Amino acid sequence: MQVAVILRREALDNRWQPERWVLEAVVPDLGEFGTAPRCLDRSDAVERWLTPGMPVALFRDQAEGYYLNVSSAQPCWFVMWRMGEEGSPDAGRAVPHTVSLSYNEAGRWLDGGETVENVPLDSATLGWLQTYVADNYRPEPKRRARPESFKAPDARSRY
Template identity: 60%
Template sequence: MTEHPYTDVAVIMRCERIDNRWQPWRWSLAEVVMHDPAFGTEPRQLLSDEREQRWMFPGFRVELFRDDAEGYHLNVESPAPCWFVLWRMDEDDGGDAPRLARPVEVSLSYHEAGRWLDAQETVEQVPVPPEVLEVLQAFVAANYQPEPKRRKRPDSFQPLQDRFGNPASVSTEKHRGGGGRG
């Protein structure tokens, strides 16, 4: 079994009360923090008042896989490298309290986040700290090999032009003209 570089993290979700009769509460990703054994293993409420709640969800392992090096490369090369967090809402229990938003996965790969979004999941991002970015950059430098450039084929839908830029045409009809053999 191959050992993959990894880091353990905890996700902090924020729930704020909004003045909207259709949706009184709104959840969002607050931050991703490095795991500390003092966090334990179970979700716990960090803050609760009439306007806001914050919940910590420990126990997420973010592994780096060589076959997803391009996805990490895209993250590293972006203007703001980030964590991607997929989260889902708990089922509605019918009460007045807000339902709990639970993180499901955490990643550093653009490709993985894209697959989640394609599946119509809720995905948010927060900036990655410098110490994690350094490890990610080293992993990308060691494992990412850009694909060689391929010759671009002409676009078949583009109008044909001769070498001087004048419109050209191609015909499949046979031209029958004089001077035939007899």
Template identity: 55%
Template sequence: MSPPRPSLSVAVVMRREHLNNRWQPWRWSLAEVVPHEDAFGTAPRLLRQTESDEQWLFPGFAVELFRDDAEGYHLNLSAPQPCWFVHWRMDEEPGADGHQLARPVDVSLSYHDAGRWLDAQENVDQVPAPGPVREWLQVFVDTHYQPEPRRRRRPESFRPLTDRFGNPASISTGKSRGGGGGASAEGEGGHG
């Protein structure tokens, strides 16, 4: 049996902000990712509500690290601001208060995960990861990330010649033979 994957238990705080806009009266965004605490329970709950915004807590997300995604974690740590990536979706139906919640689906520290979600045109927000999380992730990356070996580039002289359309081309170093269109001085009055 293999050892358990390194993981953190986190909760996500989403913010619902009122906009002065008739087309979109409210906007959801990621507020923060915090360590999970048992006191949070398991159900989403309203943390704060004013006329202009709300904050909702969504507890109980496991952020696991996978050895085959070490490059995605490395890319995150290489960024100017390493961060959490949160993939979220709007509820299908409004709740009892008449509005829909933006529910987190996944939380990750991998650029690859974020890229896949974005390619699928999902909602992905990010917030900076705190120092202890970055340090924890760095230990994993130092242990498991193996950069791809650089492939030796072929010298330009070995590349096949192509024309501007990508078709094979050839170059002749011999003198041109015939086809010049003009007659030579010898050919006109010649020998004879």
């Protein structure tokens, strides 16, 4: 599936940080938004950018991450974004790079120091994701640890 991401710049009354970028929405993209990012509206206080054509794919090895997302109190979209680099057409604005539904993948991005935000998942996508999880997620069976006293002395863990 493809989605469009809307990021919003908000002006702040702060001399150290004059603005901040916030993820506003993730919406289905059926081709009606075109292919290029565009400014939806702009004022001194707020600027909103839509980035269309962001792919979202599901992978079997991420089934646990999807399960963690749908079983959470608030299932959501995860969007990893970066500020546009100086000299590029995107300079000075937030640019979405990846969209995911996997809780684990978002955690890896955060561990890597990336900016990751989330917005609530719409009911249609939630139903689709729940069906995928039901068909593809099988939890690892819990294995009972063998007590140390039943192991050979050289196989016991040392503290």
